[in-house]
Amino acid sequence: MSATKLIKLIDEKKNPSVVGLDPMLDYIPEEIINKAVNEYGKTFKAAGEALFEYNKAIIDAVCDIVPCVKPQSAFYELYGTEGEEALKKTIEYAKNAGLYVLLDVKRGDIGSTAAAYSSAYLGKTDVFGEKLCACECDAVTVNPYLGSDGVLPFVKDCEACDRMIFALVKTSNPSSGELQDMFITDESGEKIPVYMHVASLVKKWGQSTISECGYSGVGAVVGATYPEQLKALRAFMPETIFLIPGYGAQGGKAEDIACAFDKEGHGAIVNSSRGIITAHKKVGGDPKTAWRNAALAMKEDLTK
């Protein structure tokens, strides 16, 4: 069932880290850029080639250390269909390297539209009776603003295709509180913040997807930058795996997120993007060594 595959990989690597594949052209080593521009000019094709070569090199460097990568769709959509092609090739390459692929798309829409997104990323597309994969991932992120209609089509594919989703609950950014921290009055008359209300929806959505590992196929995004809220959410939803952004570059520390894990080291995955994929910019030398060392340092920091 849904969460078991992820937990098995975490156990194998003894590491709950996720490497965020959020490539910007500025980050990419010069030799990769030069090769792409020499071959294809200053075009989207060259950008797509450079993104894929960069991702391949990062995956090669870290795939024996981390269980999971998280490409951020925006940084591929930015380069049009050539960027999207690079994303799809990256996903295939990561899966072949034995990694769990969590695609960060934060989609949220209703009914047949949500079902279309889910088929595209978790299920299969019916093409004149043939069942084809548009962009097959292990998991995606979803946005809860539209309620159950926007999420249940994904949950259906989690059950049918052994996938996961991670719904935004309390995000890591400075302005997340503008909506998520507002207090609402729940059915029992108690005042709770919006993120806690969304957490109760997430629990409900995931109920049918709890697997033998004890965790649900519907995870929650909870930022490392809000340790108090993280602690409260952990207590409220013990069967929910947290995807924790905000570690490293955004300021979240290992001690802030220690509470998210159970005794076996399960219950959360922690993302670092810039902290890993731009490590070569900070330390110089061979980029693969820099990425590898950054991934090893993160593992040590999280598991100490």
Place this chain on the structure above:
Amino acid sequence: MSATKLIKLIDEKKNPSVVGLDPMLDYIPEEIINKAVNEYGKTFKAAGEALFEYNKAIIDAVCDIVPCVKPQSAFYELYGTEGEEALKKTIEYAKNAGLYVLLDVKRGDIGSTAAAYSSAYLGKTDVFGEKLCACECDAVTVNPYLGSDGVLPFVKDCEACDRMIFALVKTSNPSSGELQDMFITDESGEKIPVYMHVASLVKKWGQSTISECGYSGVGAVVGATYPEQLKALRAFMPETIFLIPGYGAQGGKAEDIACAFDKEGHGAIVNSSRGIITAHKKVGGDPKTAWRNAALAMKEDLTK
């Protein structure tokens, strides 16, 4: 400025209708399907070709009647890069036909990620110093769950590139109330629903983008299926253009949304997807005539 272009087109066509280009393969006339499958087999390539040919035929049929089309990204992402190519070709074709193109992507992310989405759809992409367009539209929909961090990068491009965004406020789907109708206590101690709180954020985000037409470049998505909420939101945000989904197939009626318009017939655009693009399935005969008649009937219904 941002909203002026849209309002000029509404005035020219004397029509606030939007045709939602949400194509499913089932909807597409047989001769288009047969041609695509004969040429490319049961493949994504054939699906992409069929989507584009279908959209072209719809655009040809309605472009002198309606001011705006709204492709829904999910129904293109469903067919991988071939679907995304069909989306980009559809957008170009619609712009060349003089239509305003509002792409329904409902993106919502933070900081540099939101900026990447905005560059992809409203601005330009920097590719090794060249400024290229990944998928240039007039406007996109955005999701407000992450607060200002997720929206202000788009607002910047609205100002710089004369674009619009429409933020989800009160969506048309049955479960929208699970979060959007919960009551929060605002700064003054008053109890207001979440959608009204989001509406106040939308007003604030749009303040710098109000143009000589009197409307802001930051619009709001407000469903036709909740007429009471629509009325309250109209009174609260007189400078905000509403994108109204839920008319027709979802049950919203012209009388439910009459309150959204000002005396000049401005202030809202009303979307119909299935009501127009599947009209040929209901009435038979020449599909173009069916789409055209459905668009004319909608115009008459809305402007009576």
